[in-house]
Each structure stands twice: as C-alpha cells, then as structure tokens.
Amino acid sequence: MQPLLSIDFLRFGLESSLMLSLLGLLLVASGFLALIGINIFELLIGRRLRVPLPGPLVAEANLPHVLIQIPVFNEAEMVAEALQAAAALQWPRDRLHIQLLDDSTDETSTIAQRIVLNLRAQGTDVLHLRRADRSGYKAGALAAGMARCDAPYVAIFDVDFRPPSNWLRAVVPMLIADKKAGFVQSRCEFSNYATNWLTRIQGLMMDAHYTMEQATRYRAGWLFQFNGTAGLWRREAIEAAGGWSADSLCEDLDLTVRARVAGWHGVFTMEPVVPGLVPEKVRHWRVQQRRWSTGFVQVTRKLMKQIWTSDCSFGLKLSSSFLILIQAFYPCAAVATASILAGVLLRGGDATDYVPLLDGFAAFVAFIAIGLTLVPYLVLRRGPLHQYLLTLILLPPMMIYISLSNAPAILKSSFGGTETWKRTPKSRALPAGASTDDSFGDL
Incomplete structure (x- = not known):
C-alpha cells in the first residue's frame, strides 16, 4: 500500500x-x-498608434557633441572595422568623439592601438581607454568612458555592429524633437542571418523581437528595452536614472527600467537599420541566452518593487512587468x-x-x-x-x-x-553563399 x-x-x-x-x-x-x-x-483603424516626432532642421554649426562608445573584450577580428565604421559617421569632426572601451587581454589592444593612431592622424577624435581591471564589466566600462567626455548624447555599439554613415543624422534629431525621450533604439539586421539553421532560427526570433515586439511596444506607449547596442542615449536621462549599474548581467534593461521610472521614455525606429552578427554555434548561443536570462531575473529582483511603487500608470506598470518577466x-x-x-x-x-x-x-x-x-x-x-x-x-x-x-x-x-x-563569441560574417551547417555538432 x-x-x-x-x-x-x-x-x-x-x-x-x-x-x-x-x-x-x-x-x-x-x-x-x-x-x-x-x-x-x-490594421483595422488604418494608422499607427505612434510614430517618432519629425526631427527639426539643425544648422551644421549647431549640431551637438556626440560620444560613440564601443566596448570590446578580446575581439581582435572585429575591432578595426568597428572603429572605422564609427569614424565614417557623417558628423562634424570637432563634435564627434569616439571611445574604444578596451578590456581585452589578448592581441585586440595592439591591433586597436594601430587603428586609433591612424584615425587620429586623419583628424578623428578617438580615445583608446584601457582599465586596470574589468570591474563592472560592460557597465563599468561605459561609466568609465562617460566620465572622460561630457557630450550630451552617447551612442553605444557592440564591436560586431556597423552603423551606416547617416545613422547619427537620422537619430539625433529624434531626441532633439522629443524632450522626454531618453534614448533611441534602432532596428538591427544580422549580416550572417543565412549562415546555417541556427542563425536562421535566431534571425526569425530577432526579426520578431524588433519588428513586432520592440516596435509595437513603442507605438503602444509601453516600456521597451534598449538592446545594449545600436542606440543613442541622452546623457541627462542616464544621469537621472542613476547611471550605469553592474548589479545585473543585463545592464541595458536595468538602465531602461530605471530611466522609465525617472520619467524618460524611449523611441524606436525601423530605419536606418544597423547590421550586426548573431552567434553561429550552439555553445556560443547558449552563453548569450544564459547571460540574458540571468540578467532579466536579476533586474526583476532588483526593480519589480520599484516599478509598482512608482508614479507610472497601471498600464505601464503591467506592460513593464510583462517585459522583465x-x-x-x-x-x-x-x-x-x-x-x-x-x-x-x-x-x-x-x-x-x-x-x-x-x-x-x-x-x-x-x-x-x-x-x-x-x-x-x-x-x-x-x-x-x-x-x-x-x-x-x-x-x-x-x-x-x-x-x-x-x-x-x-x-x-x-x-x-x-x-x-561572459562575452558571446562571434565570427565575422561569411561571404555570400558560404555555409557552415555543421554548427549543430556543438550540441
């Protein structure tokens, strides 16, 4: 019995x-x-609920200073192209400031230093920032960089993302037009989308994330997250939210939530698109997903109470909870x-x-x-x-x-x-038609 x-x-x-x-x-x-x-x-009403405000025409002489931050850790293959893409942005040279936030322990720093010297010789303001340790990881590096430059707008690109040359011309006016917009998040494309079945799966998920989730959340007035790359922040919003924090592995979501509680919202734009890379191997994808999942849990533990005790509307509190959960x-x-x-x-x-x-x-x-x-x-x-x-x-x-x-x-x-x-290892995009469909062997 x-x-x-x-x-x-x-x-x-x-x-x-x-x-x-x-x-x-x-x-x-x-x-x-x-x-x-x-x-x-x-679709039924025949219009979008919200679109970004049209940016004002700003005279060339009045364009603001912009800081471009590129965090990097042991990514020698991509650091040169990342710096060159940042330097190619169409913006007055005296108001474009680039920082390579380099916590690398391999040959990345040597390669980067050579590129930085070449760009400086061409008149580009580039700072190669090396720290004594990796304290705070990406959040710590971003905060250290901001302490070295007082530009009112701060753009962030992971080292595998390549902004088009007109990117700043498109997104800076969006923040100028909307005084309570704390950041602009661009839609991301992925250059290695068709490499193998794993990248196609990620591409399907990422297209849904940006085109359906991020864009719809923005149009509905819900909280949507800064994705950690391909975004432009207003320094005032970062400071009002308490600055970058290393309390979680998702420093981007952490700052997004705190900025929203402080009264700032984001703007999402479908164009211009910013291309990047997705992991091509299962073990690398697993590292990325584990970091994101862990970071979301940490943000939930840290900020859920703050969300529900804030002055935000009930609808915003509910949509924010859906996001971080x-x-x-x-x-x-x-x-x-x-x-x-x-x-x-x-x-x-x-x-x-x-x-x-x-x-x-x-x-x-x-x-x-x-x-x-x-x-x-x-x-x-x-x-x-x-x-x-x-x-x-x-x-x-x-x-x-x-x-x-x-x-x-x-x-x-x-x-x-x-x-x-843990950094997500990524490879440079393969030539068109190349295939590595054996990546599932990493399972």
Whole structure:
C-alpha cells in the first residue's frame, strides 16, 4: 500500500508542477497575444498608434557633441572595422568623439592601438581607454568612458555592429524633437542571418523581437528595452536614472527600467537599420541566452518593487512587468518538459493522458509563433515560404533545449545567486553563399 501511495503522491506533484509551469507559459504568452492584438487593431483603424516626432532642421554649426562608445573584450577580428565604421559617421569632426572601451587581454589592444593612431592622424577624435581591471564589466566600462567626455548624447555599439554613415543624422534629431525621450533604439539586421539553421532560427526570433515586439511596444506607449547596442542615449536621462549599474548581467534593461521610472521614455525606429552578427554555434548561443536570462531575473529582483511603487500608470506598470518577466518562459518550459517526461515514465510510457493538453497548448503556441514571425519574414523579404516553415519547425525544439540548458542558472539567480559576465563569441560574417551547417555538432 505504501508504494502505491508514494507513486500517487509523486504523480500529483508532477501534475501540479506541470499545471503551474503551463500557467506561467500562458502568462508570458498573454503579453505576446497583446502585441499581436495591437497590430491587428492598427490594421483595422488604418494608422499607427505612434510614430517618432519629425526631427527639426539643425544648422551644421549647431549640431551637438556626440560620444560613440564601443566596448570590446578580446575581439581582435572585429575591432578595426568597428572603429572605422564609427569614424565614417557623417558628423562634424570637432563634435564627434569616439571611445574604444578596451578590456581585452589578448592581441585586440595592439591591433586597436594601430587603428586609433591612424584615425587620429586623419583628424578623428578617438580615445583608446584601457582599465586596470574589468570591474563592472560592460557597465563599468561605459561609466568609465562617460566620465572622460561630457557630450550630451552617447551612442553605444557592440564591436560586431556597423552603423551606416547617416545613422547619427537620422537619430539625433529624434531626441532633439522629443524632450522626454531618453534614448533611441534602432532596428538591427544580422549580416550572417543565412549562415546555417541556427542563425536562421535566431534571425526569425530577432526579426520578431524588433519588428513586432520592440516596435509595437513603442507605438503602444509601453516600456521597451534598449538592446545594449545600436542606440543613442541622452546623457541627462542616464544621469537621472542613476547611471550605469553592474548589479545585473543585463545592464541595458536595468538602465531602461530605471530611466522609465525617472520619467524618460524611449523611441524606436525601423530605419536606418544597423547590421550586426548573431552567434553561429550552439555553445556560443547558449552563453548569450544564459547571460540574458540571468540578467532579466536579476533586474526583476532588483526593480519589480520599484516599478509598482512608482508614479507610472497601471498600464505601464503591467506592460513593464510583462517585459522583465519574459524570461520566465525558460524555467517554465523546462519544468513543463521535465514533468511530462517523468509523468509518462510513471505511466509506463503511456502519454495518452497528456495528449489533449499538449495538443491544445501546441496550437496556442503555434498561433503566437506564426503571429509574431510571419509578418516580419514577409515584410523583410527573408526568403521563400517553405524556408520559413522549415525554420519555424526547428524553433520549438531549440527553445526547449535552451530552456533545459538555462534553467539551473535562472533558478540560481532567482534565489540571489550570481553569475560571471561572459562575452558571446562571434565570427565575422561569411561571404555570400558560404555555409557552415555543421554548427549543430556543438550540441
């Protein structure tokens, strides 16, 4: 009798954990459903809810000083092109200031120093900033750079991103026009999108993130995040929010939330687009996703109470909570997967009891996945429809994989544990037509 009671108790626990995890997934999914609904509403009324204010015409002599910051850590392959792209920005030379925030421990610094000297000889103001240690990681480097320049506008680019030469001409007027805009976030493209199936999956997700999530959140007046790159900040907003903080691995989201609580909002622009890179190997993607997931949990622990005790409207508090809780998807998916597998084993391999629940949930997830990814895929002309369908089919198993991989770190962070900031290794974009579809061997 005792073993039967133990099995029944275990089965009850598994089913309870499954239901709770599915409820968590539904909570996350409801935020995405709202975004899809907003897009449908805009289609019905025939207009966008919000667009960036038209920038004023500013005389060349009155253009403001702008600081370009490029954080780098052991990325020798890309540092030269990053500096050259920053120097090519169309802006008065006496008001364009570039900082390479170099915490490298390899040959990156030697390569960078040579490029910096060449650019200085050509009349570009470039500072190669080296710190004694990596304290605060990226946030620490950005703060150290700001202390060396008082420019009222600060642009940030990760070393693998290449702003087009007209980027500053397009985005600076957006902040000048909107006095309460703390930052402008540009949509990002990814030069290595078609390298292999992993990059196609990421491309599908990133297109949905920028085109459906970020853009829609902005148009609805919701909180949307600065992505850590391809953005321009107003120094006044950074200072009003308390400056850069290394309390979390997502210093970009941390600053975004604090700036919003301090009364500043962001502006999202689809054009001009800024190209960058996504990880080409699964192990590198896993590092990136773990850092993001852990950072979101840390920001939630730090700022959720501050959000709900602020003077922000109820709607803004709710949308902000949806944003910073979005990474709850991963532990919920991991728990749901583990509970189902354990439940099937307890039933001697019989999954019949789970089929109706899984069928309904799969249909719900498919609706959201298609609703978020199909429109960007078509609008951005990413390729034939059959390729979209193949990529979409690969998305769920990869999300389950990353959920199981990241769950321990997320749970550790939820209970106050800390993680070390780890750079996401990336390769330079391959020539057109090149292929490295063997990247899944890293699984």
